[in-house]
Amino acid sequence: MRFRPRVSGRAHVPAAGPVLLASNHLSGLDTILIPSFSPRKVQFLAKASLFESRIGGWFFRQIGAIPVHREASSAAQSALDAGREVLAAGNVFAVFPEGSRSRDGRLYRGRAGAAWLALETGAAVVPVGLVGTNRALRNPETGRPDRVEVRFGAPVPLDDLAGLPAGRARREATERIMAAIHALTGQQLADDHASGGRGA
16 A cells, blocks of 8 residues: 555454454544555544545445435434444444544544444444554654554444443443543644534
């Protein structure tokens, strides 16, 4: 691949059973890198407009994308329902808990969709840290784009949240998931949510 990504931690992805890959989101390249380098086939959501051309539709289906109409009022719930179906079938589903791409390279607060999916399905949550995919942002020390890296982390423990009230469990799970992603990327943390984000 053109960007010569460095990939680490693939052994953290369970060989069987439902897995939720929860990643930071820096660029459009992210949706290609994750399914390309995951040890298992990955499905994820993509804007329905990306499927409109023959080549685009073929490409995104080949890499496991599921079309979603984001302009619909029910888009957020439809996205969660699609992810739940993938996980209920014992497969791998990838989400960006920030809800939208980070335009300044910071890691934004997570939304509750990823935690809801994990707690609803019992899927193993594997954090993914993407580094350098926002290649327009240059390293201030070297003046060159950062090396692209895909880092799979150890599954985030959530089993102890089963007895908590649903809202509290989702908040705690979201915090743990985002902390695990941050540990992989070392990004500067933002105090708010990314603009334009939706639930998952």
